[in-house]
Every structure is written in C-alpha cells, then in structure tokens.
Amino acid sequence: MLLASLNPAAVAAGADLADAVTIGGTTLSRSDLVGAATSVAERLGGARRVAVLATPTPATVLAVTGCLIAGVPFVPIPADVGVTERAHMLTDSGAQAWLGELPDDPGGLPHIPVRMHARSWHRYAEPSPSALAYIMYTSGTTGLPKGVQTTRAAVAADIDALAEAWQWNADDTLVHGLPLFHVHGLVLGLLGSLRIGNRFVHTGKPTPEAYAAAGGTLYFGVPTVWSRVVADPDAARALSSARLLVSGSAPLPVPVFDKLTELTGHAPVERYGSTESLITLSTRVDGERRPGWVGFPLRGVETRLVDDAGEPVPHDGETIGHLHVRAPMLFKGYLNRPEATAEVLGDDGWYRTGDVAVIDAEGMHRIVGRESVDLIKTGGFRVGAGEIETALLEHPGVREAAVVGMPDADLGQRIVAYVVGDASPEELIDYVGQQLSGHKRPREVRIVAELPRNAMGKVLKKELMTCP
Ligand code: MLC
Ligand code: AMP
Numbered sequence: 001m002l003l004a005s006l007n008p009a010a011v012a013a014g015a016d017l018a019d020a021v022t023i024g025g026t027t028l029s030r031s032d033l034v035g036a037a038t039s040v041a042e043r044l045g046g047a048r049r050v051a052v053l054a055t056p057t058p059a060t061v062l063a064v065t066g067c068l069i070a071g072v073p074f075v076p077i078p079a080d081v082g083v084t085e086r087a088h089m090l091t092d093s094g095a096q097a098w099l100g101e102l103p104d105d106p107g108g109l110p111h112i113p114v115r116m117h118a119r120s121w122h123r124y125a126e127p128s129p130s131a132l133a134y135i136m137y138t139s140g141t142t143g144l145p146k147g148v149q150t151t152r153a154a155v156a157a158d159i160d161a162l163a164e165a166w167q168w169n170a171d172d173t174l175v176h177g178l179p180l181f182h183v184h185g186l187v188l189g190l191l192g193s194l195r196i197g198n199r200f201v202h203t204g205k206p207t208p209e210a211y212a213a214a215g216g217t218l219y220f221g222v223p224t225v226w227s228r229v230v231a232d233p234d235a236a237r238a239l240s241s242a243r244l245l246v247s248g249s250a251p252l253p254v255p256v257f258d259k260l261t262e263l264t265g266h267a268p269v270e271r272y273g274s275t276e277s278l279i280t281l282s283t284r285v286d287g288e289r290r291p292g293w294v295g296f297p298l299r300g301v302e303t304r305l306v307d308d309a310g311e312p313v314p315h316d317g318e319t320i321g322h323l324h325v326r327a328p329m330l331f332k333g334y335l336n337r338p339e340a341t342a343e344v345l346g347d348d349g350w351y352r353t354g355d356v357a358v359i360d361a362e363g364m365h366r367i368v369g370r371e372s373v374d375l376i377k378t379g380g381f382r383v384g385a386g387e388i389e390t391a392l393l394e395h396p397g398v399r400e401a402a403v404v405g406m407p408d409a410d411l412g413q414r415i416v417a418y419v420v421g422d423a424s425p426e427e428l429i430d431y432v433g434q435q436l437s438g439h440k441r442p443r444e445v446r447i448v449a450e451l452p453r454n455a456m457g458k459v460l461k462k463e464l465m466t467c468p
Helices: 008-012 030-043 058-070 083-093 152-166 183-196 208-213 223-230 233-241 254-264 338-344 385-393 425-435 461-465
Strands: 019-023 026-029 050-053 074-077 132-138 146-151 173-176 199-202 218-221 244-247 269-274 278-282 302-306 321-326 351-359 365-370 375-378 381-384 398-408 412-421 444-447
Touching (some): 008 030, 019 058, 030 058, 050 083, 058 074, 083 132, 083 425, 132 152, 146 152, 183 199, 183 218, 208 233, 223 244, 223 254, 302 351, 375 398, 375 412, 398 461
Parallel strands (some): 074 132, 218 244, 244 269
Antiparallel strands (some): 132 146, 269 278, 398 412
16 A cells, blocks of 8 residues: 555554644644545546645645545646646646645636545555556756656655665654655655655745754755755754754755764765656665765665766766666656657666766765756756746747856755846746746846857857856
C-alpha cells in the first residue's frame, strides 16, 4: 500500500488519535486524514485526472491523499501560477476538474471541493503499483514545462530507499516549509510521511524562526533555507535537538554546510535527485557526510559517468562526466512528448540527468553543475531560461530577450533578464509574474542596446553571466 500509514485497519486499531499532519495552523489526526480523504476519493467518481492548486493547506493534503486512495492521478499546480503556465498545464494534462483549492480564474474547469469534516470509511482496493501517482510539470531549457509521469511504484521505492539511508521512521517528526507542487515538499515531505507514518509539520514560509519553533526530529530544506538558518545563530542552535537535517534540490555551499555543523552539532545529509528521477543519491545517517558531496546511490540505483563520446570516465574523484542513472524510481516519460522523452530516457532504462559530476574511488558522488546554462536553479526552483524569454518576447515593449542565472549568495542563482526594448524593468517583472509562476520572475531586468552574439547569431550567455 502506497500510503501505508493510512491503512484503515491500522487506523481502526488505535493509531487514529495520533497527530498525522499539521499544516496551515490545523492538525489532522490519522483518523481525520483517512476519513476525510476517503470522502474526497468517493467524490472523485470516475475522474481520469484532476488538477490540485497546491497551496500549503489541509485542503491540498486531503485532495492529494484522496487522489492516491482512489487511484486518480493528480496534477499539482503552483500556488501562484500565472495564466500562460496554468492554461498549458490544464490543456496538456487533460485535467477534468480542480480538486480542493480554486484559483481566481478556474479556466472553465468544474470544481470538486474538499470537505474538511466529511468522513467516509469505504475501503478502496489498492491501485496497481504501475499506475501513475501524479503528473508534475517541470521546466526544460526551452518551451513550456513538460509533464513528468511518475508511478506509485516509483514513489514507494524512493521513500523506502530514503527511509533506509536516513533511518527515517514512525517516531520522527518531519518539518519543512517547502512548496507542495514539487518533489521535495510534496513527494518526500508529505507522501513520505504518509507512507512511513511519522508526524508531518508544514511551517508555512520556511523561516529560521519557524524551523526553530517546530520541534522536529527530521528537517528538510533547500540550500537557501539552510543559508538563512545559519545567518540566524539562535534559530540554528535550536535545531541541535533534531536527529537529522537534510539538504537538497540544489548544491549546498560548503561554508553553509560547515556553519550548520558548527551551530547545530549536525553535519547535514545532502541528497540529489530531480523531478524525473526522484532522489537517487544521498549521504547516510551511518556514513560519511562530506561537504560538497551528495553521497552514494540509494538502494536499487545504478549510476554511470560518461564522456562526450559516451565512454566511461574513471572514478577518481576528479574526472568530470555526464551523470546517468537507472533506478526503480525513474519517471515513465514526459506526457505527450515522446521525442523529448527519447532524448533523455534510453530504451535500456538509463536517464541522462543533464548534470555533470565526479565519482571517487569509494563511489561517493559530487555534482559539478548542469550541462546547460539554460536550466537555472533559483532558491531550489528549476526554471528554464527559454520559458522566461518566450514570455518576455510576448510583451509588446520587448524586441530581444536573453535570460541567465547569475551566481547569488542567497538563492544559488538569481534570474537576470537582458532585454532590448523600451518597457520598464518593473513592468516586465510583473508581466512575467502574471504569465508564469512567481518564482520565475526575473529578480532584475537590464535594458541593453544589443545582446552579445556569435557569428551564427547565437546569444553569448556565458558573456552575459560574467557581467557585473
Ligand atoms: C521574489 N519576490 C520578488 C521577486 N522574487 N519580488 C519582485 N520581483 C521578483 N523577481 C518577492 C517574493 O514574492 C517575496 O515576497 C519576497 O520577494 C522574498 O522572496 P524570496 O527571496 O524568493 O524569498 P522567499 O519567498 O522566502 O523564497 C525563498 C524560498 C523559496 C527558499 C522559501 O525559494 C522556496 O520555497 N524554494 C523551494 C523550492 C523547492 O521546493 N524546490 C524543490 C524542487 S524539487 P513576500 O511578500 O512573499 O515576502 C527538486 C528535487 C530535489 O529539486 O532534488 O529535491
Ligand atoms: P528538479 O527537477 O526541480 O528537481 O531539479 C533537478 C535538478 O536539481 C538536478 O538535475 C540538479 O541539477 C539539481 N539538484 C538537485 N539536488 C541537488 C544537489 N544536492 N546538488 C546539486 N544539484 C542538485
């Protein structure tokens, strides 16, 4: 059973009174969750696919849980999604209704509300492990986001492998304040907790104070969260009573790793993965946690490192290669995009991650960076430069646009747009926010007379990235 802790028999046997999920100031017991989410499942009827506006609220938790009970794949939609991105996700996914929270503009889709106080004790047969759990949209270097199709078996395999590496268990209280429309917050944080049976606390905005006050044993954060925690030493020290601090979604800077270790007494565990592969590499509770390194393959995961010609590169801790992974937690391809799928997922099951890495003689992995400058990681969010450029070019005041990720001490990278045109930077930042999600807004727009281009007319992004 995917959500093993929601087994109705176990709930009936007395686990019902335990707090399961605290979110948006509300706590749901395991019995609340099973009863209300099963009632959601009943109201889903024969839906084939539904959209869930993934705000950090009890309604979202019940919507997602209800879908997993009923076996209806859901499409998590960013809480602050803009019009272009939303229209694409709804059309491409074929979602038939909004379940739970409703956006300002529902785009013509019907609404299935989540009733917090409804209860059903109907017992559903467990859907097939090979059935899709969800379709999650993620950015590529160009074009609109692609729908990553992930099975229930992949989710279960990933959570179980992480539980083994981190000794994650039902006595844990897992705390985070990350969005519920990505793998980190939703799949690991929420679904992980519902599988393992630990208490889950969502802090709202992941501030150092909120993390310090939450009293968790296991904390998840993106590097931006950890770098803000170490900038608040009192809050950081309050985490010394935790069991494990976990960082992922982007590289954890070594000085943040060191400072966190000094202030909390815990060397953070770092793990690596993606929307397509889920988490595949991690350091372990009972192993070395080396700053700047993301550890070993999780149970069931194979990795290989190849050069441009596809030949293996030595595992000497220095030679850089393209990282490929093969694992039971991999996705089943991009929805409606066979060519895009074939570019990254071979018939032999190997996924080309788009990351470059090194592996040392013991098998420890270090992620060196991305192959493409057009995939930006900002605050742990993956953003395609091409998607923002396309949005900008739709503004009447923009003639040319080039978007880059500039190094940023807080966000890892910050989105900077170079624009040839006559609109104001503020106007363009707002415009992108209306079309796409909030985290895709450029932090800065620089109006320039022309973009640097090579003889073929291609914009020289590396040159832009070195501009002060
Ligand atoms: C942001 N703001 C802007 C802006 N960008 N205002 C104008 N123009 C812009 N371009 C506003 C915000 O709305 C906010 O306002 C304020 O500025 C501060 O924004 P911020 O600096 O972005 O901080 P914050 O909102 O606190 O966000 C930081 C963060 C966030 C770390 C909380 O980036 C985050 O949640 N990241 C998690 C991403 C994640 O979960 N990734 C996982 C992907 S899965 P106001 O009014 O709201 O304060 C994956 C797989 C794996 O990668 O391996 O895990
Ligand atoms: P996403 O699809 O949003 O999950 O983004 C996946 C990408 O995030 C990966 O391909 C990496 O580039 C990056 N990433 C995730 N975890 C780490 C990590 N621990 N260190 C470095 N990069 C990471």
